[in-house]
Amino acid sequence: NAGVTQTPKFQVLKTGQSMTLQCAQDMNHEYMSWYRQDPGMGLRLIHYSVGAGITDQGEVPNGYNVSRSTTEDFPLRLLSAAPSQTSVYFCASRGTGTNSPLHFGNGTRLTVT
Amino acid sequence: AQSVTQLGSHVSVSEGALVLLRCNYSSSVPPYLFWYVQYPNQGLQLLLKYTTGATLVKGINGFEAEFKKSETSFHLTKPSAHMSDAAEYFCAVSDGPGNQFYFGTGTSLTVIP
Numbered sequence: 001n002a003g004v005t006q007t008p009k010f011q012v013l014k015t016g017q018s019m020t021l022q023c024a025q026d027m028n029h030e031y032m033s034w035y036r037q038d039p040g041m042g043l044r045l046i047h048y049s050v051g052a053g054i055t056d057q058g059e060v061p062n063g064y065n066v067s068r069s070t071t072e073d074f075p076l077r078l079l080s081a082a083p084s085q086t087s088v089y090f091c092a093s094r095g096t097g098t099n100s101p102l103h104f105g106n107g108t109r110l111t112v113t
Numbered sequence: 114a115q116s117v118t119q120l121g122s123h124v125s126v127s128e129g130a131l132v133l134l135r136c137n138y139s140s141s142v143p144p145y146l147f148w149y150v151q152y153p154n155q156g157l158q159l160l161l162k163y164t165t166g167a168t169l170v171k172g173i174n175g176f177e178a179e180f181k182k183s184e185t186s187f188h189l190t191k192p193s194a195h196m197s198d199a200a201e202y203f204c205a206v207s208d209g210p211g212n213q214f215y216f217g218t219g220t221s222l223t224v225i226p
Contacts, residue, residue: 004156033213033214035216040122040218041218042203042216042217042218042219043157043203043216045213045214048213058213090156090157092157092214094214098145099145099162099163099164099165101147101159101162102147102157102159102205102214103159104149104156104157104158105156106155106156107154107155107156
């Protein structure tokens with residue numbers, strides 16, 4: 001059981017380039033989300049989805065797009081990378097139980113030069 | 114919106130000493146509270162989660178957390194620190210099933226041999 005899988009693990013972009021961070025889960029979770037982690041700031045929610053075809057913005061959505069065409073996949077797109085988007089990105093999913101925890105991927109470390 | 118506050122961004126303890134990491138949450142009924150651990154260059158792993166009606170919640174690796182409604186606290190403890198406990202610890206609260214998680218800014222635990 002793979003859980004939440006993120007690719008790539010590392011990425012370096014130049015300012016203005018675009019890319020997609022991939023996230024897939026095999027637990028049949030309806031809820032999926034993207035966070036960025038920056039020193040001293042904890043985890044901040046970028047976008048989330050409560051099911052296929054449904055997405056919504058989190059705390060820091062600017063500069064990022066998402067879509068949810070299947071239950072399994074929730075890619076995060078950077079439209080035009082900026083140095084401020086240098087961060088570690090985590091994808092997470094959760095089940096529908098009352099007290100269901102978030103299950104995290106191992107992260108993507110992105111550097112924008 | 115929910116929120117959690119972690120007091121102390123860095124905590125150092127000697128090996129074998131008591132570990133106490135503090136977390137206070139914004140009042141809500143019912144609170145869905147969690148503690149996560151993050152080892153270097155890894156994703157977040159669930160340590161434990163609050164169960165409604167419990168005052169003491171046991172987690173993995175010998176950690177436990179005490180829920181005190183009167184103090185809106187959910188502090189994490191371990192009686193005897195081990196070198197392998199050195200990591201970043203995050204407290205989190207959820208609105209409920211299918212809703213967002215809100216994370217504290219994290220506490221970095223150093224264990225001194």
